[in-house]
Amino acid sequence: MSRLLTYVTLLFILYFTFKYVYSGDEHNKQQTSTTSIAITTTILRPDVSFTTWLDYHLQRAKYIMVHMDDPENTRETIEQICSTRPNVILRNGSQTKPEMTPESRIMLRQQDNVLEAIMYFLDPTHPAAWLVHIDTDELLYEPGGETERSWNHHQEAGSVKFTNHEALPLMEEVDNPFVSCTSFRVSSGGTKHFMAYGNGKAAVRLSSRVAPSGPHAFTGYRGDLYKVPAEEAMVLHYPTPSYERWVAKYKHFGQFGDYWYDDPTVPNKMDFMKRSRDVVQMAVKSGDWTEARAFWDSWVPKQGSSEWREDVEMERVRKYEPLAGLLGAKGQDRLDL
Ligand SMILES: *[C@@H]1O[C@H](CO)[C@@H](O)[C@H](O)[C@H]1NC(C)=O
Numbered sequence: 379m380s381r382l383l384t385y386v387t388l389l390f391i392l393y394f395t396f397k398y399v400y401s402g403d404e405h406n407k408q409q410t411s412t413t414s415i416a417i418t419t420t421i422l423r424p425d426v427s428f429t430t431w432l433d434y435h436l437q438r439a440k441y442i443m444v445h446m447d448d449p450e451n452t453r454e455t456i457e458q459i460c461s462t463r464p465n466v467i468l469r470n471g472s473q474t475k476p477e478m479t480p481e482s483r484i485m486l487r488q489q490d491n492v493l494e495a496i497m498y499f500l501d502p503t504h505p506a507a508w509l510v511h512i513d514t515d516e517l518l519y520e521p522g523g524e525t526e527r528s529w530n531h532h533q534e535a536g537s538v539k540f541t542n543h544e545a546l547p548l549m550e551e552v553d554n555p556f557v558s559c560t561s562f563r564v565s566s567g568g569t570k571h572f573m574a575y576g577n578g579k580a581a582v583r584l585s586s587r588v589a590p591s592g593p594h595a596f597t598g599y600r601g602d603l604y605k606v607p608a609e610e611a612m613v614l615h616y617p618t619p620s621y622e623r624w625v626a627k628y629k630h631f632g633q634f635g636d637y638w639y640d641d642p643t644v645p646n647k648m649d650f651m652k653r654s655r656d657v658v659q660m661a662v663k664s665g666d667w668t669e670a671r672a673f674w675d676s677w678v679p680k681q682g683s684s685e686w687r688e689d690v691e692m693e694r695v696r697k698y699e700p701l702a703g704l705l706g707a708k709g710q711d712r713l714d715l
Pocket of ligand 1: 449450470
């Protein structure tokens with residue numbers, strides 16, 4: 379009798395052990411409580427690329443928190459997109475500094491939004507081990523996918539730095555840059571010819587004193603800063619993929635000053651950005667877009683030119699197709715292009 383009881387007890391233990399081990403989230407089998415990832419982002423205006431962005435990152439992240447920078451005008455659209463994706467958490471973004479020009483105030487708002495995300499994912503009812511802060515014009519790309527050696531499995535790392543590469547713009551209008559842009563200027567070739575930042579993006583292991591330190595880094599974490607090898611994980615940035623998007627972006631930025639946050643101690647050293655401001659603002663006032671167009675065209679690489687061939691040969695320019703592997707390997711239906 380007692381032997382039977384022992385067998386029954388053993389069977390129960392085995393059953394519950396297996397049930398526990400195999401109960402993991404379907405598409406996140408590799409992630410445990412110490413390796414799970416949340417992504418946080420702030421969005422101004424969604425376009426078709428936003429659903430691609432969400433579905434692409436939902437393959438890797440347990441949660442995505444989306445802060446709306448302009449909820450009054452975009453709430454309905456964004457709510458509609460997010461409502462069919464249960465692991466996406468939607469929030470009104472910080473509205474701090476409405477009087478400041480948008481290129482600077484967005485960073486202050488992101489600071490608030492990332493802090494909110496940190497608090498949210500520290501809450502044990504919806505916990506994540508890691509938080510990644512990226513924008514909706516960026517893809518976190520890991521060519522080999524997640525393995526046991528991936529950055530989020532590094533137990534001694536408190537924060538992680540990803541290098542970033544920049545999508546080369548195209549002559550024609552693009553609906554979905556993540557699909558259309560496949561050539562990138564890589565940061566190892568120097569960031570002199572970048573149209574935007576070249577100092578990478580970061581993730582942090584969540585703990586109580588963690589805070590954002592600008593859009594590219596974190597402070598207050600325990601452990602080391604781990605610089606992820608560029609071939610393992612990278613941020614692909616699509617800042618101004620076409621003339622139309624460049625014009626829209628710099629119309630939105632407006633007549634911003636030469637200093638970030640109007641602070642004379644923090645000069646804006648991004649020449650492409652300041653020059654874009656000048657030519658776009660001039661065209662807005664005069665109605666003559668000739669000079670703006672010429673400036674833009676000078677930044678679009680001419681495929682087949684000697685300069686282009688040299689960039690390719692020296693590997694300053696490389697091809698990446700982050701969506702191709704995903705579409706091929708993990709079912710065509712998951713991505714809503
Ligand atoms: C979010 O923003 C919308 C539109 O501006 C507003 O109607 C709503 O009350 C806000 N929600 C919260 C929780 O603040």
